[in-house]
Amino acid sequence: MKKTMKCVIKSASGVGNIKLVERPIPEVGPNDVLVKVKAVAVCGTDVHIMDWTEWAAKRMNPPSIIGHEFSGQIIKKGELVKQVQIGDAVAAETHIVCHTCDLCHNGCEHVCYNTETIGASRDGALAEYVxxxxxxxxxxKKFASWEILSLMEPFVAAVHAVTQFSISGKTVGVIGCGPIGCMGILIAKKCGASKVIAIEPIEQRGNKALEVGADILINPITVNIKQAVQDANDGDLIDIVLDFSGNVGAIQDCMTYIKPEGKIAILGLSEKKMTFKLDEFVYRGLTLKGIAGRRMYRDWETAKGLLAGGLDLSKIITHKLPMVEFQKGLELMKTGKCCKCVLIP
Structure with a gap:
């Protein structure tokens, strides 16, 4: 086996500084596995790292390898590893947790105080090996392709969002129809939502939402959103809102078209403050839930069940490029000109 590998790193702080380099293949500790990477999906987080947003600056200490949505095959394992085998096909839960804090002890590992993140606070997977x-x-044990398997990390986060509340027979609004929003639509339909209303201003993303199964598309820029939602739902308000946009204004607007006792799950991120009238929120009995990553590991098991039941993610992937074209992949994600772009080492 060779001793070095090609990988994409954030070489220094500041905007840009994303480079393809050669590095030693990482060593494997007693509880680790070495994965030969087969596919890496580009994430909005990678764009934040490229643009060196406040989020990235708080979490990264360059130089380090980027990329966290990946699939691959185990080729080596540490001497204490028993639960997986050489040759296994894997995706990865990217949150590495302590298992010692009170949150971990109470089944809330996904919000562990001491979380490290693959591709941010430690080396990632946009490389030949991780x-x-x-x-x-x-x-x-069964999967459609390495490319689709690389989507599991965001897909399972979408599973967490959609299954946070009972969705069968409910009307659902999906705000933000980028890759994870479209995954959310697929999951909501598979889980028995009676109607899925996609709320998306970008035409390309809106069309993708309809392609993956949304019943109705609303452009919130061109209409009165409350009236449009009611018109789309036979005059009624809706039961559940799932936000994948992080658009604070859109989330505030949803409180005008959600039913009393309605549920709002937010996976989208923003550093902006959100405001709403507390009395209306309280008297209407609304629930607002933040969705942090994936519940470890029950959401992964639910995701496997959905895939076994026929949920098809193939329409989510619109571009496939060799790893050396990482800059193009990042630009496609930044400009919204792709749904999901997958890089092949």
């Missing part, structure tokens, strides 16, 4: 803790390697 070493990860064995417990973070999720084995898939």
């Amino acid at each position: 070493a990860i803790p064995a417990e973070n390697a999720v084995v898939f």
